[in-house]
Amino acid sequence: MRAVVTRPGAGRAWLADIPRPAIQRPDEALVQVLRVGVCGTDRHVIARPASATRALPDGDDYLVLGHEAVGRVVEVGEDVRTVGVGDLVVPTVRRGCAECVACAKGQADLCFTGKIRERGIVRLHGFLAELIVDQEEHLIRIPEELAQVAPLVESLCTPEKALRRIGNARAHLPTDGAVLGGVTRALVTGSGPIAILAVLALRLRGVATWMLARQPATGPAARLAEDCGATYVCLSDVDLEAPQAGIGAFDAIIEATGAAELSVAMVDALAPNGVLDLVGGPPERKAVPIQAAALGAMVGRNLTLLGSVNANTADWQAAVTDLSDMGRQFPGAVQAIITDVLSMSDVNLAFGRTPGQIKAVIDIDSGG
Ligand code: BGC
Secondary structure (H helix, E strand, C coil): CEEEEEEEEEEEECECCCCCCCCCCCCHHHHHHHEEECCCCHHHHHHHHHCCCCCCCCCCCCCCCCCEEEEEEECCCCCCCHHHHHEEEEEECEECCCHHHHHCCCCCCHHCCCCCCEEEEEECCCCEEEEEEHHHEEEEEEHHHCCCCCHHHHHHHHHHHHHHHHHHHHHCCCCCCCHHHHCCCEEECCCCCCHHHHHHHHHHHCEEEEEEEECCCCCHHHHHHCCCCCEEEEEECCCCCCCCCCHEEEEEECCCCCCCCHHHHHCCCEEEEEEECCCCCCCCCCCCCCCHHHHHHHHHCCCCCEEEECCHHHHHHHHHHHHHHHHHCCCCCCHHHEEEEEEEEHHHHCCCCCCCEEEEEEEECCCC
């Protein structure tokens, strides 16, 4: 069958003919893949040499890419109960280490050992193939209405986890059960799919939301955010030495650019008891200066700095529910995030960046 593969560090991906997978265990299902999203992590996998944490699957000298997928179940093992033939499913990404208590409890996103595997990223083949096999516990059923946009479920589970953790970090505040522990003003930095989905998730909860990013206010992400009631601010209009002077203070900030300077500057944009959650994960080794006063403010204003990666099953379920609700509340917004629809043979285009692109998806046109 056809698959899009790479070798970490190869700098490119290519179409390959690989063996068709088959159900090996009674709790597994065979899924025909329909559509797969491309994200920055794929580009890192392609660009960065394999290492202990970014290794190839055992016994193979290639890695099937893709971790944002939707497909249809075509065959199930005899013990499978939660999904059936014909169901539309989204596979989750991370598989536990089998050693720590978090992974034993199905919370591989919180793994204590770091010996996790991730489909299409770390030591497990991904979903950019005509067929995949996975255990039913890793398959999330989704409604038919989400078929076209379902690769975004994976992107949305990152902000879902961020919002859950922000709510937890503010749970002790005397806010009488207000949404997210009383978040009334929130900021999202970045203009990619995760940032846009974070804005929509906050708007869905009725939170006054700002988006701060580099692109001009006339760009597609800015327009999308504003159409959903958020306020867009261009980074060039904000003094990062004193962000509150320009944009005010925020109870919660989701930092989705991964830019170290911006991450540090955002500490200063927090209101008392504010929470900053970094979801971008700057990959480079680079030192950035931080004002001692920013650390003083963390103390003086009871601030919380969080980092969060991946998501648990509840976050995936929340992403499915929210994506459906966004479709109703903000008609056309979710569809507008998918700017490029490609086919498997467009592999050279898929992992590049084209102007105006927000999310590229690849349709798995079996046999085409
Ligand atoms: C994926 C996560 C994954 C993380 C780290 C992100 O792009 O969305 O599922 O855990 O990369 O590899």
